Amino acid sequence: MRCDYFDAGACQSCTLMGQPYAAQLAEKQASVAATLSAHVAGQAWAEAVPSRESHFRNxxxxxxxxxxxxxxxxxxxxxxxxxxxxxxxxxxxxxxxxxxxxxxxxxxxxxxxxxxxxxxxxxxxxxxxxxxxxxxxxxxxxxxxxxxxxxxxxxxxxxxxxxxxxxxxxxxxxxxxxxxxxxxxxxxxxxDEATLPMRVGEVILHLGTRSFFQTNTAVATALYGQVAAWVADLAPSAVWDLYCGVGGFAVHVAAPGRAVTGVEVSAEAVRGARCSRADLGADTAAGLRFVAADATDHALAAPPQDRPDLVVVNPPRRGLGETLSRWLDSSGIPHVVYSSCASATLAEDLARMPAYRVRRARMFDMFPQTRHHEVAVLLSRR
The missing domain is CATH 2.40.50.1070 (OB fold (Dihydrolipoamide Acetyltransferase, E2P))
Structure with missing residues (x-):
């Protein structure tokens, strides 16, 4: 991709502009794998998910x-x-x-x-x-x-x-x-309308004015689909989606007979998530609920008998932090799916969770022309 603004020096936000896209993707995958090399073995990596080079921002x-x-x-x-x-x-x-x-x-x-x-x-x-x-x-x-x-x-x-x-x-x-x-x-x-419906594959998510949603709808669809496939293979009976936002992961992993709880500190995002729940079939929606709460507070307050089989976490760039990552490590929860927009903080959190090993990992090119990335990993107890 070429950009007249970049070439003229007017905007330098796209730091990889002008580099062949295949080279961008390979460099980004190599950089993320190197950052996580202490925690993710080479064979755990699936092929990186590419994006359109241009016209991808929503x-x-x-x-x-x-x-x-x-x-x-x-x-x-x-x-x-x-x-x-x-x-x-x-x-x-x-x-x-x-x-x-x-x-x-x-x-x-x-x-x-x-x-x-x-x-x-x-x-x-x-x-x-x-x-x-x-x-x-x-x-x-x-x-x-x-x-x-x-x-x-x-x-x-x-x-x-x-x-x-x-x-x-x-x-x-x-x-x-x-x-x-x-x-x-x-x-x-x-x-009159308070939310914008965002169709993500077969699911519709509802965005309020302050709600977060991934910048690249096509790659977000691939991310949600990959996590849903990992969860389906494990078939957990109960799942938490911490930092759930408008419910993207929670809605995608919901299934008849499965209890799924989405936790998000933003009350507006929770309202949107509940709209998304209402669009599901009755059997799928029956076990799905959303709670407006701090993710760490919710986890620490839950009695051991209420802990799920699997936790999905999608924290902000700063990561989970020491309290929640160490709680997960000691929780006994069999599986964790971690979606991260910053492999450096993901590496810090993984270092605090030695009870888990990374079984699967995949990089998603949410932001072509830059070094930004999204990476998802599936963790299981050793």
Whole structure:
């Protein structure tokens, strides 16, 4: 893949841009395997799951710069001025159309971009998520609530465009601080619909405005499918999905006669997960429940007789940490599936769990053109 923005030095986010994709994938696999070499034997690795080289991103996190008449959508330079990246080749086709159209829509709405050097203006970011069924979630991040009328006008303008994906969910997020923070604590929903359905294989997940979902829908589908296959082979009677988010792993491993508990600290994500549960067949959904709680607190509070046969964990980049990883090591739970976006912290957690050995491992190229990765491992007691 070639990128004019990268070649011109305007954006260097894709650090592997210009390298042949096969070489990228091989280098990434080798790097992840080297990081985990103390814990994962060579024969445990399955072939890496590749991605499309371009047009794979289902979300756009756009910094708004420039002026009211000529806004930019993309990133900021070192001086805090906007760099327009509306033609970025990473976005899915429907999402790319929205990003291309956004500067003109923002100008028509009369929203003034926030200028970092002078600390003036209102519009900070636009956060977009695009679904496989061609629907859109749009979150407009403002400095203060005074521009609500202009944002509702923007929502109406997007909905009036037949060439754009259907805008299903829209919101205003307030981020008043002068800080490099993407969003603030206050969110106002502007639409009747509160969640964006994301079709992942045969499953539909429901994303709220603050819900996390993988950036690459096709590779996320492969990740969920691989974990579901590992779990199916083991046929556990009870499963926990810790850090479950909107329930991706929990919904995929749910089965008639199996008790599955998803645990997530975000109440909004749990509401989305319960919507996903409602879409399942009655027999599959019967044993599936979701709890709004801290993953570590939930694990430590459960009496030994309530521990499951298998735990799926999908923690943030910082990993499980010492308390939860050491608890798992001493828990007696037969199997753990660990999905990680940072092999370095995965290696740290595996070092704290010597009671387990890695039986299976696979790298998923969720982020082509960069060194970022997703890796999943299946652990069993020695």
């Amino acid at each position: 979300k756009a996190k756009l910094v708004i710069g420039g002026s009211k008449a000529a806004p930019t959508v993309g990133i900021l330079d070192a001086a805090g001025h906007g760099i327009d990246l509306r033609g970025c080749g990473l976005y899915e086709p429907g999402l790319a159309t929205v990003v291309e159209s956004l500067p003109a829509l923002l100008a028509d709405a009369g929203l003034t971009p926030y200028d970092v050097p002078t600390r003036q203006g209102e519009l900070k970011h636009v956060l977009l998520t695009h679904s496989p069924d061609g629907e859109l979630m749009a979150r407009v991040v403002l400095r203060s609530p005074g521009q609500r009328r202009r944002v509702t006008g923007l929502v109406d303008a997007v909905r009036a465009r037949a060439d754009l994906p259907r805008l299903r969910v829209a919101s205003i997020n307030l981020q008043p601080a002068h800080a490099a923070v993407l969003e603030g604590p206050e969110e106002e929903l502007l639409t």
